[in-house]
Structures are given as C-alpha cells and as structure tokens.
Amino acid sequence: MTSAIRVQQVAKRFGSVEALAGVSLDVRQGEFFGLLGPNGAGKTTLISALAGLVRLDSGHIEVMGCDVVSDYRNARRQLGVVPQELVFDPFFSVRETLKIQCGYFGIRQTRARDAWIDEILENLDLTSKANANMRSLSGGMKRRVLVAQALVHKPPVIVLDEPTAGVDVELRQTLWQFIRSLNRDGHTVVLTTHYLEEAESLCTRIAMLKAGRVVALDTTANLLRRFSVHALRLKLAPGVMLPPPLASRAQEKEGAWSIAFDQYSEIEPVLAELRANGCVLEDLEIGKPDLEEVFVRVMRGKEDRFPSGVGADARSPSSVGVTG
Amino acid sequence: MSGFPTLFYKEVLRFWKVGFQTVAAPVITALLYLLIFSHVLESRVHVYETVSYTAFLVPGLVMMSLLQNAFANSSSSLIQSKVTGSIIFVLLPPISYRAFYLAYVLAALVRGLSVGAGVLLATLWFAPLQFAEPLWILAFALLGGSILASLGVIAGIWADKFDQLAAFQNFLIMPLTFLSGVFYSIHSLPPFWQQVSHWNPVFYMIDGFRHGFFGVSDVSPWQSLVIVATCLVLLSMLTLGMLKRGYKLRA
Numbered sequence: 001m002t003s004a005i006r007v008q009q010v011a012k013r014f015g016s017v018e019a020l021a022g023v024s025l026d027v028r029q030g031e032f033f034g035l036l037g038p039n040g041a042g043k044t045t046l047i048s049a050l051a052g053l054v055r056l057d058s059g060h061i062e063v064m065g066c067d068v069v070s071d072y073r074n075a076r077r078q079l080g081v082v083p084q085e086l087v088f089d090p091f092f093s094v095r096e097t098l099k100i101q102c103g104y105f106g107i108r109q110t111r112a113r114d115a116w117i118d119e120i121l122e123n124l125d126l127t128s129k130a131n132a133n134m135r136s137l138s139g140g141m142k143r144r145v146l147v148a149q150a151l152v153h154k155p156p157v158i159v160l161d162e163p164t165a166g167v168d169v170e171l172r173q174t175l176w177q178f179i180r181s182l183n184r185d186g187h188t189v190v191l192t193t194h195y196l197e198e199a200e201s202l203c204t205r206i207a208m209l210k211a212g213r214v215v216a217l218d219t220t221a222n223l224l225r226r227f228s229v230h231a232l233r234l235k236l237a238p239g240v241m242l243p244p245p246l247a248s249r250a251q252e253k254e255g256a257w258s259i260a261f262d263q264y265s266e267i268e269p270v271l272a273e274l275r276a277n278g279c280v281l282e283d284l285e286i287g288k289p290d291l292e293e294v295f296v297r298v299m300r301g302k303e304d305r306f307p308s309g310v311g312a313d314a315r316s317p318s319s320v321g322v323t324g
Numbered sequence: 325m326s327g328f329p330t331l332f333y334k335e336v337l338r339f340w341k342v343g344f345q346t347v348a349a350p351v352i353t354a355l356l357y358l359l360i361f362s363h364v365l366e367s368r369v370h371v372y373e374t375v376s377y378t379a380f381l382v383p384g385l386v387m388m389s390l391l392q393n394a395f396a397n398s399s400s401s402l403i404q405s406k407v408t409g410s411i412i413f414v415l416l417p418p419i420s421y422r423a424f425y426l427a428y429v430l431a432a433l434v435r436g437l438s439v440g441a442g443v444l445l446a447t448l449w450f451a452p453l454q455f456a457e458p459l460w461i462l463a464f465a466l467l468g469g470s471i472l473a474s475l476g477v478i479a480g481i482w483a484d485k486f487d488q489l490a491a492f493q494n495f496l497i498m499p500l501t502f503l504s505g506v507f508y509s510i511h512s513l514p515p516f517w518q519q520v521s522h523w524n525p526v527f528y529m530i531d532g533f534r535h536g537f538f539g540v541s542d543v544s545p546w547q548s549l550v551i552v553a554t555c556l557v558l559l560s561m562l563t564l565g566m567l568k569r570g571y572k573l574r575a
Contacts, residue, residue, distance in 0.1 A: 052416075
C-alpha cells in the first residue's frame, strides 16, 4: 500500500543553520503519527516542506504517492495542514473563510459542500459563530477555525502542527475527540506537540527529531519499552536535597524527583545512597514509564541504547533510530 | 486554473468590504485635486486649443487614481497577508502561480477601474467631457491598471514590512504618477524635463488615455500603446518569474 507520507533523505539549510539533515521516514495510511522534538529540531520545517511552503535542498517527499514538487497539485489535495501560528483573515466571517478555502481547492458551491461545512462547524462547536467575523473570535475558536480550514477538502492526510498550544482543556478534549473520529474513519493524522502525554495517548507511532535528524522512530509502545523501563519517583522532605550523584540522573517534575531504571535490582543502590546521605523521604513510588522520560533520554543523547533498525519501516540510516 | 475564481472573488470582496477606504476615499481625494487645481489654474493654463484646463485635468486625475489604487490593492493585500501570516491560506492549496498572478492583478484592476469610474462620474459635474475615441480610453485603462497591479504584486512580495512598501509607494509610484502629465502637458516643460518625462511609462498611459477623450495628445497613441504594452509584458514576465520561484513566499 502507498505510504501516506514518504520522506526520503530530505535536507534543508537556512544560511548556516541545518534545519533538516537527511531526514527519512514513512507514515503509513491510517496511522496516528507523532513528530516530536524540542524547538528548532526541524518539525515545522519538515511540515512546511511537506506542504510546499519550503523548498528542499535535496531529497523527496510524497503525499499519498504524489511528489510535493513535481505533482504539487495532487499532493496538496491530499493534505490538510493546521499551521502552528494562530493566523486568520480579518476581512471575513467563519463561514466565508471556509467557503473561500473550499474554492481554493476547486470545490464548487453545492449542497454537499455546504452540508460538509455545517458538519465541520458542528463537530468543532463553531455553529453559533458561523457568521461572526474572525476578528471577534477568541484564540481557541480561531484555532478551531484553522482545523476546520484544513478539513474543508476532506484530505486523506491531516497534519496538525502544535494544534493545542494555548488551548483550554475542554477544547483540547473536543478537538482530540474529533481528530480521533477522523482517524477512525481512515484519515492519516500527523501531529506535532509539546504535550507529550497527548502524543503518548494518541499516537501509534512516533518519530523524534533533534537538530534536523530523526533520532528515534518506532511505535509508541516500543519506545516506552525500550527507554525508561520504569521510574522511581521520590518526594523528599522539605529542605532535603538529592545527593549530587542521584541528582545528575534524576528529573524533577511537580516537586518530585524521577529516576529511570531498567532492573528492579537498581532500586536498592539508590535507596542506599539516600540512606547514606540522610535523606528523609516523604513519598516513594515506582511508576510506569512515560513518553516524557523517553523524550528527555533521547534528546540527551542516550539513544545509544537504541538498537539499530528499530524503526519497522526504516529506509535509510537516518531513520533507524541512531543518528544523533 | 483551479482556485483562480475564488482567489479573484476573495480579493475583490476584501477591498469591497472596506469600500469607504478603498473606493470612496480616493474618489474624494481626486475631487479635491480637481476643485483646487481648476480653481487656481483654469484661467491661467491653456493646454489644448479646444479644451479647458478643468476638462484637461479630469482624464489625468481619473487615470492617476486608477493606477494608484490598482497598485495599492495588490500590494496592500499581499503585505497584510504576509505580515499577519494568512498568506498561508493561498499557499497551501493547489493554486498555480499563473492563477495566483491573474487573480491578484485582475482584482486590483477591478478596484482601479471602480475608483477611476467613480472619479469620472463625480467630475462630470465640473467639466463637460468628450469621448472622442473611447477604445483608447478602454485600452489604456486596462493596460495601465494591469501594469500598476503587477507592480503592486512585486512590491507586496518584495516588502517584508509596511515601511518598505510605503517607501516603494512614496519614492517610486507617487513621483511616477504625479510627474507624468496629470496636471500639465509636457510641452509646457523645459526641454530637459520633457526628455525625462519620455522615460516615464506612466506618461504614456495618461497621454494615451487622454487621447481617448479629446483626440489630441502629446505623442501618438500608437507609440504610447506599444510602450505601455511592452511594459506590461516585461513586468508580467518578471512577476510570474518571482511567483514561479516562490521568491519570499516559499522559503
């Protein structure tokens, strides 16, 4: 089956900055795919290249088998992009904005088109604002209109670039409910987000980018299993500091320290170290691994634990997980 | 040409929604020019044998307003959508660079023609006009408007901020249109400035346009037509080349 997205040896440089340094990855049809990485890792550049907003120095990208350069018209028809920036055209109402967006894709004014616009508005809870000017909408509503705009031409592949940045919890849930239903209906979804718990719960497969390279690419379950098998979470008594040898391998999160470990036998030396330093604990628990730990470990360059070829459909050295 | 009709419609709707600013205001400005200049100069300046100064002024003002507004439409629409980021909505769909160019130029032309028609209607009260050779009026209105609309596309794409666009407008477009024979015949200028005026393509637009009204002009309308059409072809090629390369639009 044709890949929803195929990225092959893609490179892009902005002056002295290497935004993408030979990225290769495949997104299968129907997947909910996560693209993670710190700011400046190249996620948005990759999405922009996918959408034809950035011209590549080398490499190829295909959307549903259509090359984004040589067959850009068909490639763009297959793709709906929700941009990261909260942009809008201040001259138009929500409905006008969506009708205009339909027209850009050559969709004529028909009952079916109007019914689809109504359905999108309904699903994104925008019906009551359909005739409101874009300027009068709140940030969250503008974000929803951006999602609606990306969906007007019913693209098989939907790319969401940090869609929930600055969005309240209720809207986030509504949004994910809708995107999940689209995914169930067969749409491929590619998501970038800084909310790793979102990626963990939504994405079936994840690629992590760092400095323009893919440093991890696997199913979410495999990533969680391979990295950060377990975590020892410690809450210290007030005024107590974690001993330096432990602090260097611990992550602080919500007032507690988290230390990743692979084997249960690794717990005892930690506790011994705490006893030796007279650290008083308020709470201790053994937690399941989460994507945030995986992310931190990968970004810190601990991907040397990552066996090569872990990406099931790896197509080049840069997509097999260990390139960073 | 998928997407062209909608992009054209959107661009027309955009200026029409703020019609007071984009159509009515330039008509009033042109009217003020007419009132002031005709009041001061009517009895002092004599240009053509059978044409009063006020009547002479009207076609110049119509064309100047048409040209300036055609430029303003495409340039301001592009810079606004670039600065706000909403340009992405026309870059993501499968709209070809030719469709993009045609939509922006034609919409700008519609605004230019609307303003020009508005000025003409408003000034009919003040000066009896002739329409000696109306085809010339139409030809120069369409060609001139398209040239300034293309220049607007170039300026809107080139400028990264409003300041740069204002510089383009104030240091290039305004002098070219004001010093093109709107308010005078270039035969009233000293020889040196007459020669300089012949290097200004806007002079040929206005002179040819005026010929359509009075049947007389400073140079042959055929010569003006060739020069204006050549300018349009060259500017269109330049603009299409910029759009094809994605200059400042696709990184």
